[in-house]
Amino acid sequence: MNSKRHFLSTSVAAGTAAALSACASPTARGSGAAGPALLTLTGAVRPNRGPLDKALDQMMAKQQITFERAHALDFAALTALPAHDMRPTLEYDARPHRLRGPLLTDVLAAAGSPPQDAALPLALRAIDGYTVPITLGEARRLGLIVATHLDGAPIPLGGLGPLWAVLDADRIPELAAKPLPERFAQCPWGLYHVAVGV
Numbered sequence: 590m591n592s593k594r595h596f597l598s599t600s601v602a603a604g605t606a607a608a609l610s611a612c613a614s615p616t617a618r619g620s621g622a623a624g625p626a627l628l629t630l631t632g633a634v635r636p637n638r639g640p641l642d643k644a645l646d647q648m649m650a651k652q653q654i655t656f657e658r659a660h661a662l663d664f665a666a667l668t669a670l671p672a673h674d675m676r677p678t679l680e681y682d683a684r685p686h687r688l689r690g691p692l693l694t695d696v697l698a699a700a701g702s703p704p705q706d707a708a709l710p711l712a713l714r715a716i717d718g719y720t721v722p723i724t725l726g727e728a729r730r731l732g733l734i735v736a737t738h739l740d741g742a743p744i745p746l747g748g749l750g751p752l753w754a755v756l757d758a759d760r761i762p763e764l765a766a767k768p769l770p771e772r773f774a775q776c777p778w779g780l781y782h783v784a785v786g787v
Contacts, residue, residue, distance in 0.1 A: 635701025
């Protein structure tokens with residue numbers, strides 16, 4: 590799975606920055622956010638932006654995402670939510686790192702998603718197309734956060750960010766028992782889209 594992800598990330602690297610800029614400009618589409626959107630939620634959310642624009646939402650269009658309405662969040666909106674810290678050992682260097690960001694469930698609530706339906710399906714999508722299906726109940730049980738900071742600094746695009754849906758695998762027994770490279774399959778780095786109820 591990691592080699593497939595590496596291939597995908599390499600194949601989209603050239604156009605990612607431009608695509609993120611184009612697909613994440615809420616100011617142009619009326620979301621009211623002050624900065625560019627980093628995370629777009631579609632489906633069962635309270636909308637603050639209009640439909641997919643195939644000309645300007647290039648990355649989403651290429652990944653065959655479609656929607657009539659969505660909720661876009663910029664960095665300020667995400668960092669205004671209550672932050673949670675964790676210190677998992679990461680597969681990339683086998684060292685613990687401090688990750689900080691709001692719970693995924695809090696992000697969903699901020700976007701107007703129904704918080705009580707544990708069976709609500711979610712699809713977490715990264716900029717390279719890597720997609721993780723999960724339920725709201727499972728995201729809550731695992732304590733998934735939308736990390737905005739790594740070791741005290743914003744996570745850069747081109748690294749693991751700017752957003753990373755991640756969990757504290759060291760403290761989840763069924764994940765801690767796995768080899769380190771297998772613990773983060775449910776953790777798409779470069780998170781930019783969440784389909785809610787799809």
